[in-house]
Amino acid sequence: MYVLPTLMYFQVHGFFNLNAAAAIALVNVGITLVALLILTWLNRRRRFVTVTGVTRRMPKSAGRGARIFANVYVWGLLFVALLPQIMVIWISFAERWAGTVFPTEYGLGNYITIWPVLRQVITNSVFLAGAATLMAVVFGTLVSYSSVRHKFKGKWALDLTVMLPFILPGIITGVSFLITFNSGPIVLTGTAAILIFAYFVRRVAYVFRTVSASLSQVDTRIEEASTVCGATWGYTMRKVTVPLVAPGVLAGAIIAFADLVSEMSVTVFLYSAQWKTISIAIFERLVADETAAAAAIGSVTIVLVLSLVFGASKLVGKNMADMFR
Known part of the structure; x- marks a missing residue:
């Protein structure tokens, strides 16, 4: 039984029929949008009203x-x-598993086997994910500030533009980038740039949402007080706004980076031999029926992501849960 992502993968890697892949992607987009419209319609029909503002603490079961x-x-x-x-x-x-x-x-044989390949794919993954995360932090923070602090027509379109690549399946983003930059005035196929831009588009929503939530909790009068004291907008942003929303920025960056390090759905369409990532290395081992070696790469990935998350948490002195408050 085939599903739409599988059909798109075969059309690109099996036949390199980008037109057929684009048609399947369009069908997938239509299904997703219809589902979102139905969900929005159902939510609008529901109305919730707070009956009373008095709350009572629920008794704890101490038994x-x-x-x-x-x-x-x-x-x-x-x-x-x-x-x-x-x-x-x-x-x-596991080095031997005889049914x-x-x-x-x-033993450690699987780790010894994958080590020559592992160094390159980890370097590639960290570089690509880091560059895309940096772009997402800068762009997502500025867009969040504009969305939260300013009122303008078309704000819904800005929000939809940022969130749509996150809502849609990643395989559609991969096909879209492959079709757009495979020919024409800008050709990025096989380069690191196409992966970085695709990663950025795919996960900028993380930073956008977390920074928007943090900005909504910062009283505008704090920024106004800085302006009244003679500070410029840039100085207020650097010294007042950014420090206050820094935990939200860092939380979004951590989630985006941790997700992009092992991104698969976009990467499988856009990677080249020079820019293989951790997810592609795992996929190749699984295709070759080397499950233990794939598990070894996955184990290293787990340790890498956890180390980065805990390191960032220690850097700001907060755990991940506190960053989202």
Whole structure:
């Protein structure tokens, strides 16, 4: 059974029929937009009214049975959520698996095998994701400021433009960039630039949303007080606004970078031999039926992303949950 993304992949990599891939992408876009319109229509029909402004604190269940149930439920849910990552790390150490339930031999052979390739793909992934994240931070922050602090016609169009590539499947973005920059006045096929721009378009919504949420919590009178004291707009932005929304900017940047390091749906259409990423290296190992080697690359990716997230959290002295408050 084939789905639309699979058909687009075969049209590009199997036949290099960009016209057919574009037609399938258009059908996918139409289905997505229809679903969004239906969802918007349903939400508009619902009206919620606060009956009273008085709230009462719900009593806590202090019984031993309630505590045991809560702990089992929470830790069990966390275990199920982390089970795929645990399995990836476990399989990465399997060197021999002769049709038994568990591997019969463990070691570091998979990591030794992938190391020559791993250095290049990690460098490529970090560079591409870092460049795209930097662009998203600058652009997303400025657009968020304009959207939150100013009133103008067509604000909905600006919001839709930023959010649409995030809502649509990434495979459509990949096909769109491939068709646009494969010929004509600007040819970027096979370069790092096409991946960086595609990553930027795909994940700028993270920064846009987090910065918008942070700006909405900053009282405009703080900025007005800086202006009254004689500060220019640029000075107010550097010394007042940006420091106040910095946790939101950093939170959006962390999420965007962590997601882009292992981006697959866009990369599979736009990468070249010189710019292979972590996700492509994993995909190639899986196609070659080298599951343990693919798991080893995935394990390194997990450690890399967690290290970057924890490092950024320590840098600002806040955990990820606090950054979104």
